[in-house]
Amino acid sequence: MENTFLGCGGGISGGISTVLREENNMAMSSEESSSYPDEAELELGLGLSLGGGGAKSKSKPPLPAVAAAGPWGQYARILTAKDFHSVVSTKESSSSSSSSSVTKTNNNPSCGVKRTAEPSSPPGRSGSSQVVGWPPIRTYRIQSLVNHAKSPMTEEITSALDKCKSNNTIVDKTNIGSNLNRNVAKEKGLLKKPSLFVKVNMDGIPIGRKVDLNAHRCYKTLSQTLDEMFKLSAAVGATRSNAEEQVVMTKPSRLMNVSSEFVLAYEDKEGDWMLVGDVPWEYVPSTSHYIFLTDSAPLWLVYVLAKSIKFIVFSSLF
């Protein structure tokens, strides 16, 4: 693949200091079973993702979550197609519901959004840092807002609602703390709105990039950004509403190489691989794992971890 990474447009800016915070959080947040730290940890700064663990450490993460082994090792981890397979097959075997392997992503009948948080899901798992019962608005009104505009907040609200309903004995003291932390951050003139910075690593390149998922309103701009960063060209499955209408494929957003296409897939909380084009973009920052892959050579696999969102790009999947 092209080693044009270093020549990409867009500087690598931002401080390193916040990266450290994020790193610790990544380590924490990678554990699936524990309650997720909330959005405080997502105030990630943009920084150089220096591969402290070595640029080409090919450790094999059996699960995406576990990929975040050590604080710095994740930066430069590179997954090969084999890793991806093992990831998928592991997920497939471990998940109870039918998951889609990469080959099936395009016509997986179970593609869709399963957004109801299971009763047993830990409290912090929903997309935003919800404090139970706050702001004090009646459930009926919240649900009306959800149905009303099919708003982007749907998933967070319904998952928050479900979480509230099933977990209302759990008081999110952590969230209070984090909310106050966020206020502290605000006071210090830091980010007003949480940015969801995601590291993007490309196979063969030791130094990664960062992308703010929250700065993008749709797949197109994300793919364009990544395109610029990595000189890819991408086609992204069109968003479709929750009503599960026809999926329409959009045209390739950029054209570096006509034959190079990628689709976004992700691994949701239940361990199922889902074609991400089904999901409106607004859900992206708050869903668990993402895989961004191409289905033809060159193949980019972008791999994102929940909450400490990290992209790993690699190639030659199939």
Add this chain to the structure above:
Amino acid sequence: MDPKLKKTKNSSSNSANSPDSTHSSFPFPDEVLERVLSFLHSHKDRSSVSLVCKDWYNAERWTRTKLFIGNCYSVSPEIVARRFPRIKSVTLKGKPRFSDFNLVPQHWGADVHSWLVVFAKVYPFLEELRLKRMTLNDESLKFLATSFPGFKALSLLSCEGFSTDGLKAIATHCKNLTELDIQENGMDDLGGGWLSCFSENCSSLEVLNFASLNSEVSFDALEKLVRRCKSLRILKVNKSITLDQLQQLLVLAPQLIELGTGSFQQELTPLQYEGLGIAFSNCKNLQTLSGFWEDTSLHLPVLYAACPSLTFLNLSYATLRSGELAKIVAHSPNIRRLWVLDTVGDKGLEAVGSSCPFLEELRVFPADPFEQDLHHGVTEAGFLAVSHGCRKLHYVLYFCRQMTNAAVATIVQNCPDFTHFRLCIMNPGERDYLTNEPMDEAFGAVVKTCTNLQRLALSGLLTDLTFEYIGKYAKNLEALSVAFAGSSDGGMQCVLQGCPKLRKLEIRDCPFGNAALLSGIEKYETMRSLWMSACNVTMSACKLLAKEMPRLNVEVMRDEGSDESQADKVYIYRTVAGPRRDAPPFVVTL
């Protein structure tokens, strides 16, 4: 005290050359006293009357027809039945208010069935039942429908456990139904068939509110119902009713006083549009408008003809922008109560300030309550604008993301008559965004200036100073809601010691502990209830409180996995009924 009562007392003294008033038995037969007391309606007045002496207590209990029970566990159905033999109307409230926000686990209680069973025996002529935060199932509704032949009015707000099947029973069996008011309940909507269960003979409906049910109802059945119920004055339909259907209903019922629209989104032909406008303008008595589900901006002008007579406009489900709201309020100069979504922005509220000089109540709800972005919604500027233009404002519920102490101080200077001040700065612990200080001075200004304040809800970063202010100045405060506030036990102590009229105190996520809890040990019997969750209260303090105050129920709910000694959720209320017998396993009564 009721002036009527005073007058009759004086006149009776004069006319009879009465013995001095210290005489314990009244010189008039009971029937006279009872006749006099039958004019008293307020339950608070009646409570006062019943405390005068034994004769008055008896006269009052024989003449009371309306029962109001603010906490269903404060008394038992049997006690009620013994005391009041002639009840026709019952209002029952159940769960603590924080249950609306999912702080109370499922199956907590407040089931109405045991009440209904007793009522069926003792009050066979019961006519009205109004429930708030109670649990009831379809069986109960069926029992209700079949046990009280004269049943007329059912109102359910924020209740749960039932479904539209229960409504079917009501519609089918209550031949004299005048009111069916179903609002914002946690119910199962299994379909709209219940509406078709009203018999062809039913023509007595005056109030029909099914706005919060989503299933489609038979328009044919609804149309026929509206046609034959000539006394219908409140009609609130649901989203399944389209605009042209609404128009047909309005033509049939121009006498409506309150209307809740259905879906406002339909594409109308010019003729339909005109017809709708005419229908609205023919509703000369319309005072309240609500509904407006979905994006409604398209057809708002049809309302303009009806707006001048409006006193209450509920747009809190309509994502209107500032311009759209501005146009509506420009046509509605007589508005007293206005509910909106914060999509109208500060600009929309400015328009309100300049168009609605008689505004008394404003509620601004958040369209995106979980969105962190500061650029959405309303700020202190909108509130300020309203306060400048609407000097009669006395009730406010305001959700915002930023506020300043100075703004609130100005607001209460403009509107010193606040009785209900509920400010929700949506991020917990948020400071004054300009000065970075806590919001103590804001609420200090509120309690200092608004001497009639009855209800206060706090938000933002608050230290004990806020509570010192409240304890010192809020002498008429009856209900206080606290979240994520305070620095120490002293805060809660100030309130408990300083607010003589306090009846309801609900606290969550505050650093108040045992000392604070126990400082109110004498006060809780004068209050309806105290709720404390996620504070620093331990079981030992609760046990002590329970031991010292046998007429209080001290109920504790513990969270999963928390320390044995922590009392995570505490609900304390006065009761004459003793510990409740239907407490689920997770509720421990000490």
